Amino acid sequence: MAIPYLKNRKRFTSSLRNELVPLFDELSKRTRIPKSKLLDEAIDDLLKKYGPKNSAK
Structure with a gap:
């Protein structure tokens, strides 16, 4: 499985x-708002x- 290319975002890891x-x-x-937007x-x-x-912004 290929890693998706993120043009306007940067992947990071955290925990809750x-x-x-x-x-x-x-x-x-x-x-109905994606978690990334929240x-x-x-x-x-x-x-x-x-x-x-x-x-x-």
Whole structure:
């Protein structure tokens, strides 16, 4: 199986607390928003709150 080419994204690995996984899965299913897009939004919010003044978009 070939590794998919990601033109506008970068793959990274992380982990979540066990109790967050089913909640995150349900949120993605309920909103029909892919998990990667939800993570983009969450990271963007965190960067606005804690990160550099110019967070990437």
